[in-house]
Amino acid sequence: MLEDTCSRYEWCGTLSRVIKEALGHDPVHGYPHVVRVAELALKISRLVGGVDEEVVLAAALVHDIGRPLETERGKHHAAIGAELAPGILRKAGFPEAKIPSVVEAVLAHSFSLGAEAGSLEAKILSDADKLDAIGAVGVARAFIEGDRRGRGFEGTLRHFEEKLLRLKDLMYTEPARRMAEERHRFMLAFLEEFLKETGLLGHFYSLMDST
Numbered sequence: 076m077l078e079d080t081c082s083r084y085e086w087c088g089t090l091s092r093v094i095k096e097a098l099g100h101d102p103v104h105g106y107p108h109v110v111r112v113a114e115l116a117l118k119i120s121r122l123v124g125g126v127d128e129e130v131v132l133a134a135a136l137v138h139d140i141g142r143p144l145e146t147e148r149g150k151h152h153a154a155i156g157a158e159l160a161p162g163i164l165r166k167a168g169f170p171e172a173k174i175p176s177v178v179e180a181v182l183a184h185s186f187s188l189g190a191e192a193g194s195l196e197a198k199i200l201s202d203a204d205k206l207d208a209i210g211a212v213g214v215a216r217a218f219i220e221g222d223r224r225g226r227g228f229e230g231t232l233r234h235f236e237e238k239l240l241r242l243k244d245l246m247y248t249e250p251a252r253r254m255a256e257e258r259h260r261f262m263l264a265f266l267e268e269f270l271k272e273t274g275l276l277g278h279f280y281s282l283m284d285s286t
């Protein structure tokens with residue numbers, strides 16, 4: 076869906092190349108994540124209807140552009156992304172009048188920043204980004220990231236408890252809520268088996284209450 080939709084907008088090929096170059100091939104936070112978020116955002120857009128697809132697509136592509144600069148600038152990547160987005164979009168030839176809507180969505184996309192999404196396009200980006208953090212992909216991302224942060228299995232399970240198992244309740248749109256329920260059920264099934272096999276069930280009873 077992304078390739079087809081992208082080919083309809085002149086700016087999209089250039090923008091995708093810039094983002095790919097900037098974020099690299101890291102499956103957790105890099106370009107593959109951006110592609111999955113864009114696919115999900117387009118799917119949700121079509122199911123919701125009445126959405127500015129051009130804004131959703133651009134917002135999905137640029138939403139994590141601030142991430143590589145987070146440590147250096149000491150700011151949340153959504154805030155950095157909102158500063159960088161206008162220049163990048165302008166350079167790619169994105170319509171000037173729609174830049175503020177993209178910036179709004181980028182700023183509101185983050186769980187940790189706790190920002191509220193106002194526009195429908197911002198809501199869809201937030202939903203798509205959160206959907207990519209749960210389900211089978213969410214499990215894979217959590218364990219890769221857990222290892223990078225030296226969390227170990229127990230630390231990663233806490234991350235499920237503190238964040239990932241809560242995401243289904245933060246969806247704005249109905250289609251995303253349905254997809255989130257499905258992904259949530261998969262995570263619970265995975266966790267049940269994982270806790271049994273690792274003998275950690277006794278430490279994480281609360282995890283299995285998150286139905």
Ligand SMILES: [Fe+2]
Pocket residue numbers: 138139152153184185
């Ligand atoms: Fe992000």
Ligand SMILES: [Fe+2]
Pocket residue numbers: 108112138139204
């Ligand atoms: Fe993201």
